[in-house]
Every structure is written in structure tokens, then in C-alpha cells.
Amino acid sequence: MTKQLHENEGIKARSRLLRGTLAESLADAMTGALDAADTQISKFHGFYQQDDRDQRQDRQIRRLEPYFSFMLRARLPGGVCTPEQWLAIDEVGRALTSGTLRLTTRQTFQYHGILKRDLKGVIHGMHRVLIDSIGGCGDVNRNVLCNSNPVQSALHAEAHDWARRISEHLLPRTRAYHELWLDGERVAEEESEPLYGATYLPRKFKVAVAVPPLNDVDVYANDLGFVAIIEGARLVGFNVLAGGGMGTTHRDPSTYPRLAHTLGFIAPEQTLAVAAAVVSTQRDFGNREDRKLARLKYTIEAMGRERFRSEVEQRAGIEFETARPVRFTERGDRFGWVDGHDGRRHLTLFIESGRILDRPGAAMMTGLREIARIHQGDFRITPNQNLIVAGVPPEQAESIESLARAHGLMADGRSRPRLQGLACVALPTCPLAMAEAERSFPEMLAQVERLIDRHGLDDLDLHLRMTGCPNGCARPFLAEIALVGKALGRYNLMLGGDHLGTRLNRLYQENLSEAQILEALDGLLGRYAAEREPGEHFGDFVIRTGIVRAVIDPARDFHE
Ligand code: SRM
Ligand code: SF4
Numbered sequence: 001m002t003k004q005l006h007e008n009e010g011i012k013a014r015s016r017l018l019r020g021t022l023a024e025s026l027a028d029a030m031t032g033a034l035d036a037a038d039t040q041i042s043k044f045h046g047f048y049q050q051d052d053r054d055q056r057q058d059r060q061i062r063r064l065e066p067y068f069s070f071m072l073r074a075r076l077p078g079g080v081c082t083p084e085q086w087l088a089i090d091e092v093g094r095a096l097t098s099g100t101l102r103l104t105t106r107q108t109f110q111y112h113g114i115l116k117r118d119l120k121g122v123i124h125g126m127h128r129v130l131i132d133s134i135g136g137c138g139d140v141n142r143n144v145l146c147n148s149n150p151v152q153s154a155l156h157a158e159a160h161d162w163a164r165r166i167s168e169h170l171l172p173r174t175r176a177y178h179e180l181w182l183d184g185e186r187v188a189e190e191e192s193e194p195l196y197g198a199t200y201l202p203r204k205f206k207v208a209v210a211v212p213p214l215n216d217v218d219v220y221a222n223d224l225g226f227v228a229i230i231e232g233a234r235l236v237g238f239n240v241l242a243g244g245g246m247g248t249t250h251r252d253p254s255t256y257p258r259l260a261h262t263l264g265f266i267a268p269e270q271t272l273a274v275a276a277a278v279v280s281t282q283r284d285f286g287n288r289e290d291r292k293l294a295r296l297k298y299t300i301e302a303m304g305r306e307r308f309r310s311e312v313e314q315r316a317g318i319e320f321e322t323a324r325p326v327r328f329t330e331r332g333d334r335f336g337w338v339d340g341h342d343g344r345r346h347l348t349l350f351i352e353s354g355r356i357l358d359r360p361g362a363a364m365m366t367g368l369r370e371i372a373r374i375h376q377g378d379f380r381i382t383p384n385q386n387l388i389v390a391g392v393p394p395e396q397a398e399s400i401e402s403l404a405r406a407h408g409l410m411a412d413g414r415s416r417p418r419l420q421g422l423a424c425v426a427l428p429t430c431p432l433a434m435a436e437a438e439r440s441f442p443e444m445l446a447q448v449e450r451l452i453d454r455h456g457l458d459d460l461d462l463h464l465r466m467t468g469c470p471n472g473c474a475r476p477f478l479a480e481i482a483l484v485g486k487a488l489g490r491y492n493l494m495l496g497g498d499h500l501g502t503r504l505n506r507l508y509q510e511n512l513s514e515a516q517i518l519e520a521l522d523g524l525l526g527r528y529a530a531e532r533e534p535g536e537h538f539g540d541f542v543i544r545t546g547i548v549r550a551v552i553d554p555a556r557d558f559h560e
Helices: 007-013 022-027 036-044 056-061 083-096 116-127 150-169 176-181 268-285 296-303 305-316 364-374 394-406 416-420 441-454 514-531 538-544
Strands: 047-051 068-073 101-103 109-114 207-210 224-231 234-242 261-266 336-339 345-349 378-381 387-392 464-467 481-487 490-495 506-512
Touching: 007 036, 022 036, 022 116, 022 176, 036 047, 068 116, 083 101, 083 109, 083 116, 083 364, 083 378, 109 116, 116 176, 150 207, 150 224, 150 234, 150 268, 150 336, 150 387, 224 268, 234 268, 261 268, 261 305, 268 296, 268 305, 296 305, 345 394, 364 394, 387 394, 416 441, 441 464, 441 514, 481 506, 490 514, 506 514, 514 538
Parallel strands: 207 224, 464 481
Antiparallel strands: 047 068, 068 109, 101 109, 224 234, 234 261, 336 345, 345 387, 378 387, 481 490, 490 506
């Protein structure tokens, strides 16, 4: 029996390389929405149609169409932007969006609440400073992550350059974006997509470049990972990893998170060929019938690791060498000032859940604008939703710090779990959210901090993450403790990820209310305080003591 392709495959095929009927949809002033098929195509241009879920019911009662608006996600490889770009991002955000900026877990920013009529203005505003949103979303390569810590600047610059080159190499070639948004001329000659083909990939695709010993990018959560191998102070190549991903569906064992596994070592000059070979293998072998099972992790499980590896070797015209030893010793961001090798200084600011806005007593958006006005280096969005003011000459450090301090941007005085915590956007904008995350995370953390205090664990260095559903946008399955939304006010409590993002966690207790979560954590933290071994992290403790079993082979045992 021939299987039926997913309807999105037809939409992509008919879209004339991502044009669809977007021009007509945008011109239709009768609705705030796009034509249904165009809502799929728009993602490749970086934006999602959403509606404010807080207003849904009320508008339904009043027989109004949902309050449609758009989320736009920029492409910003490695999260780097200049102060001039920051000022433009800020200006567009205040003029044409909900007025907040959201730093994401993939080192870029999102605008929310853009009305259809303002989309073009937003894209123009970003284009003015050479930022685009091509492939921000959609079935193509997404924003490429890169270690954002500029301590070893020379090496970081090289790694960042690779992230930028990979991003460029894997960009769609269609002129549709320029034509639709930037009033580019219609392309007369035949266009083609040499890498992607007319139906692009079966699903989204994600790449990260990691520079050990810091795994701030959570490299194992990516479809494709490049782990920099450094000898002396030189980048000699990369260990290539493939098949990582987080998304799963509650109680559906055919879906699971997976850690990327190692294919082998390559020389730097083989990087782009390998990236394209992995993408084209996924293009040709990925599942185009069931989007739930279409990520590279499932393609690899279906093909088998050996076959996948030799397919990539053949396509790239290379042979993987034996992977070099790699050791990660840290994850998360280094807050406060660090000194770079060139005498410049770098200040990591704390942006809770990546949300930048002017709050009473913490006018963060204003503060960052003021910093951008005087800053001579660049900004780096971290993969943990924070922001680094990078490359500050020592004589300017004091004025930058006092601006940061005056606008509630400094990390000091916060607990490690809060600084390292991640929460996804969830309600009210995310259509897939089953529960709150960003909005209830600060209070949940406050409760957890009380428990930490109660058990005398003020040195607790913990990775705690919360998401509104099991899609995994805050990479919850790599946390030592994760709360994964099931329904409003209800979460699955996951335990047993390690401190460095190299082990998945698993379900401990299901469908808990907030009070039940705190009760469970109270008991667990109490045991940890009494029984932990010296230097033992919480995630390792729950595995050693058998509170949960380690996930060994998620395709078979994640849901057990
Ligand atoms: Fe995500 C879908 C937000 C990082 C896995 N993600 C969504 C959407 C677009 C909902 C939708 O499809 O309509 C969310 C928009 C919410 C909103 O209102 O803004 C959304 N994802 C986010 C962000 C903003 C979370 C954040 O708090 O920072 C992150 C934006 C990243 C970026 O800049 O590109 C974000 N999403 C991730 C990550 C983490 C990562 O990539 O490191 C993951 C897990 C890794 C992975 O891909 O496996 C992730 N998002 C998903 C999935 C599940 C994919 C799957 O394989 O099953 C979905 C749902 C889907 O694709 O169908 C999803
Ligand atoms: Fe939305 Fe779920 Fe992603 Fe959170 S994890 S942003 S609720 S899709």
C-alpha cells in the first residue's frame, strides 16, 4: 500500500519555491489572518500566525475572529549582533510589535504581536541593518547555534565564523523572501533549490557548533552538531554528531527525545560538505508522511547508524576519522564580567526567560538601548536566553555596568537554579501550549528556592527547566529537573538529566499540580541534602540512588 504524503508536502510543492499565495493573503484586508496554506509557507520566511489565547474565549462569545497576529523569528547565526543592529531591533520592536523582545533558546530574538499589515515594515526595519528571518522557522535549517562565550576570543571567532558559514551554506536559494518582503524584482529565469529541492526537508533541521569544555549550546539536542577539537590554541577539526532532538508526545512511545550520537572526526575544510550531506540524506530518507516521525533522529533510527554514516560519507566525499576525545565540564552561561584574551571585557546579563521589556523597577529594554548607544563591541545572545555585552574596552566597563545595574540587568543576588533555569514561551502566544511556562516560572522558582533554603542547599548548582508541552523548546529533557506541561496547572515531573547536558531525564511522576510538584521536590531535595556524596550533582544523585533509571536507548526505553 502506498502511504499518503503529509498535506504540507503538497503545500510546499505547489508553493513555487515558497511564494504560495502570500502576496494575495497579505493584501486581503478583510481578515487579520493568512490563507491556511500560506500559514505553512510563511514559516520559511520566519513568521508564524498566532492568536492571543488569553482573548480566545471572549472573542468567540463576541463572535469576532480570533485576535490574529504574528510572531517573527530572526536568523542570527551564533547570536551575534552589533549595537547598531540592536538599536534597529529595539526600534522596530517598539514601533510595530507587542513592544517586547524575546531572546530564544536558539540564540536569536522573536517579536510577538505583529499585525498582518505591519509584517513588511518589520522585515524592512531588520533588513536596514542586514538582519533577515529566512529559515527562522519552516522545514529547513534553523538558526545555527555557536558557543557564545568570548573568553578565548580568537577561537570563538573562528567557531563563530563556521556557524555563519554553515548558516549561509544551508540557506534556501529561492528569491521569494526578497520578492515578497523587500520589493525585489520577480525572478524571470528558472529558479532552483539545489540543496533542498522543491519540497524542502520533511521537517525542521537544527545545527550547533560547540566549543568544549562549555556545552552552552546543548549540542546533543541538535540534528547536527560540530564539536570543535582544539589542539594547542588551534581548531584542528570537528567531531560530528547527528540525530539529536527533544520533541515527543506524552505517552506515545513512537516519539522520543534523543541525544545526537558521534559519527566521527573531520577536518575543518570538510565541514560544509558534511553539513550539506547530512541535510540531503535527511531530505531523501526522512519521513514525509508523518510529521511526528520526520526529524533526523527517526530517519537515523530507521536507516540504522552504519548505513546513515556511510550515506553521509559517500555524499560528502569524505571518510570520518575516529572521533577525538572530548570533555565538557560546564553548561549554561558565565554571568557577570569575564576578561577576554585581548584585554577586552565581557558582561553576561541575566534576562529571565529571555523576555526583554520595561517592567516597573527594571526598564530592561530602555537599559539595553542605552547600553547600545555607547557600546563599542557587540552583543551576543546566548543559547540560554541571556545576553552578553561583549568586547567592552576596560575604560568603559564601569559605565556599562552602571547602566546594567540601574535597569535590572545584572545577575547578582540570584540563585544558581534561577540563573540557569529555562522556560519556553508557552501561553498566551504558543498555540501548542498545554500549560504555562514563562509566566509561571519565576514564581515556581521562588517556591523551589524556599525548599532549597529549607534543606540548607544554598550551594545547589541545578539545571531546572519548564515547558508548556512536550515539544521541548527549553530542552527540558536535558535538565536535572524538568516540568513538562500536560494541562493547565499540571506537569510531568522529569528527573535524572546530568549537569552537562549529556544524559536524558525520564518521567518520575505524572500530571502533578503545582502543590504536588513542590511536595515531591521537598522530599527529593531533603534526601539529596542528607545522602548526597561530595561534589555529586542532583541529576546524578537521583540515578545513583535508583529514584529513576537512566535512559539508555530512548527509542526503546524513554517511555518505560
Ligand atoms: Fe520550539 C514549536 C518556541 C526552541 C522544539 N516552538 C514551537 C512554536 C513555534 C509553536 C508552533 O509550532 O506554533 C513555539 C512558538 C512560541 C511563541 O509564541 O513564541 C516555539 N522554540 C520556541 C522558542 C521561542 C522557545 C524559547 O522559549 O526560547 C525557541 C525558538 C528557537 C529559535 O530561535 O529557533 C524554540 N523548539 C526549540 C527547541 C530548543 C532548541 O532547538 O535548541 C526545541 C527542541 C529541540 C528540537 O527541535 O528537537 C524545540 N518547537 C519544538 C517542537 C518539537 C519538534 C519535534 O521534533 O517534535 C515544536 C512543534 C513542532 O515543530 O511541531 C516547536
Ligand atoms: Fe510552545 Fe510547547 Fe514549545 Fe513551549 S515547548 S513554546 S508550549 S511548543
